[in-house]
Amino acid sequence: MKICVLGAGVIGLTTAWCLAEAGHDVIIVDRHASTAKDASAANGGQLSYAFVAPLASPATLLKLPSLLLSPNSPMRIRAGLDPALISWGTRFLLACRPTAVRETIAAQLALAALSRSELARISHSLMLSFGLRTAGKLVVFRSRRQFDAARRAITGETGEDGQQVLTPAECLALEPALRLDAAKLAGGIFTASEQIGDCAAFCAGLTFRLRRQRNVEWLLGTDVIGPVRSGGRLVAVEINKGHVQAEQFVLCMGAASSAFARACGFYLPIYPLKGYSITLTPPPDARVMRHSVTDMERKLVFAPLARDGHTAIRIAGIADLESSNTTIDTRRVDILRRASAELLGIDAAGDVKPWCGLRPATPDSRPIIGCSPLDGLFINSGHGMLGWTLACGSARLTADMIDRKPEASEVSAFTLRRAA
Numbered sequence: 001m002k003i004c005v006l007g008a009g010v011i012g013l014t015t016a017w018c019l020a021e022a023g024h025d026v027i028i029v030d031r032h033a034s035t036a037k038d039a040s041a042a043n044g045g046q047l048s049y050a051f052v053a054p055l056a057s058p059a060t061l062l063k064l065p066s067l068l069l070s071p072n073s074p075m076r077i078r079a080g081l082d083p084a085l086i087s088w089g090t091r092f093l094l095a096c097r098p099t100a101v102r103e104t105i106a107a108q109l110a111l112a113a114l115s116r117s118e119l120a121r122i123s124h125s126l127m128l129s130f131g132l133r134t135a136g137k138l139v140v141f142r143s144r145r146q147f148d149a150a151r152r153a154i155t156g157e158t159g160e161d162g163q164q165v166l167t168p169a170e171c172l173a174l175e176p177a178l179r180l181d182a183a184k185l186a187g188g189i190f191t192a193s194e195q196i197g198d199c200a201a202f203c204a205g206l207t208f209r210l211r212r213q214r215n216v217e218w219l220l221g222t223d224v225i226g227p228v229r230s231g232g233r234l235v236a237v238e239i240n241k242g243h244v245q246a247e248q249f250v251l252c253m254g255a256a257s258s259a260f261a262r263a264c265g266f267y268l269p270i271y272p273l274k275g276y277s278i279t280l281t282p283p284p285d286a287r288v289m290r291h292s293v294t295d296m297e298r299k300l301v302f303a304p305l306a307r308d309g310h311t312a313i314r315i316a317g318i319a320d321l322e323s324s325n326t327t328i329d330t331r332r333v334d335i336l337r338r339a340s341a342e343l344l345g346i347d348a349a350g351d352v353k354p355w356c357g358l359r360p361a362t363p364d365s366r367p368i369i370g371c372s373p374l375d376g377l378f379i380n381s382g383h384g385m386l387g388w389t390l391a392c393g394s395a396r397l398t399a400d401m402i403d404r405k406p407e408a409s410e411v412s413a414f415t416l417r418r419a420a
């Protein structure tokens, strides 16, 4: 079948790979001249297979007023009375129900497990080099209440190979790069099996491999303008240079997916959640960072990424609701700079490659993977905070559903129906 993948971020590229591998003729369209230029360019680098809790939860609901009103809060709304945000926000509040949270965690854990094995398979078979490493992840908690709740919610195995509950002193002994005062910590949870990897380097390697496939055609530097329908079916997309025809289209345009869906005549609950990262080279006298670390209270992640023979530290986080604005607000970057000094003792005053990206967020944090109301258009989008983690599993499901493989035919946890 001739299949057109709309968008060449990590979701579009992995989808294109799984479809090409299955023998389809694939066309990849993206507005940028190269791949992975938007949300997939400089994310936190965490492959977070065990920590998949959604943003919407009873705890977030309780903290929402303080989260939204404090200037240094990791979350902020600046979208005014955007009708799209009001629709999305209403669904977000509903997704905070405990039953919805439990369903999301179960669905995300299963998709994360599939993603882990697919990432291993793809990167091994293509010999991709992107610093993939089972570094383990330490989540540190400052509030006793949050820590106790997290201990109760441990989902996987416990013990040395699973998840370990640590005292503040044990956290600092495990990760000597941390310069936190033990008295300010409530404790931590360490998951030895969690991985890290450079998403942009993975995308670059996959792009290189896709370029060598005879059944893959590229249309980069090409803006998707809107749908072309015939007999109630999507038969082509209008681009700045004419039309692209295909038998099937897969929507992977990240935060821009909802605008395309609107043009197709249906509502797709994906809203941009703007985040920031900085990438710094630690000074020679800095202590080596061994694991990835999440500061739960500040919602910030720290990952030591292997880069051309040296280690760079990626610090990422912040979730601002301000529509599709991609300008870098230096005051938000300062939150990450201060975190570098406070947690790692590294002065990040110089050039630290500040970056921002729009996470394509659904109200319940689950991606939307499945058929759309418009025949000929399949959706694989809305991966929010976990797009790097969930990309390979989502691509596998997409390819299997398009090929009507029985085991993938009805994955109701990710359908548009459950989210809309």
Ligand SMILES: Cc1cc2nc3c(=O)[nH]c(=O)nc-3n(C[C@H](O)[C@H](O)[C@H](O)COP(=O)(O)OP(=O)(O)OC[C@H]3O[C@@H](n4cnc5c(N)ncnc54)[C@H](O)[C@@H]3O)c2cc1C
Pocket: 006, 007, 008, 009, 010, 011, 012, 029, 030, 031, 032, 035, 036, 037, 038, 039, 040, 041, 042, 043, 044, 045, 046, 047, 048, 222, 223, 224, 225, 252, 253, 254, 255, 256, 274, 275, 276, 277, 301, 316, 317, 356, 357, 358, 359, 360, 381, 382, 383, 384, 385, 386, 387, 388, 389, 390
């Ligand atoms: C600060 C930050 C930290 C993060 N940290 C992590 C992490 O540690 N672990 C994790 O798992 N995930 C993380 N994420 C999430 C992850 O990066 C995203 O979920 C993922 O990159 C989304 O990929 P995507 O392909 O859907 O979107 P994108 O990468 O944004 O790709 C969408 C593509 O569609 C193209 N496009 C859009 N509109 C059009 C159009 N009209 N015409 C043509 N092309 C178009 C764009 O050019 C773009 O290339 C983080 C995100 C951010 C912002």
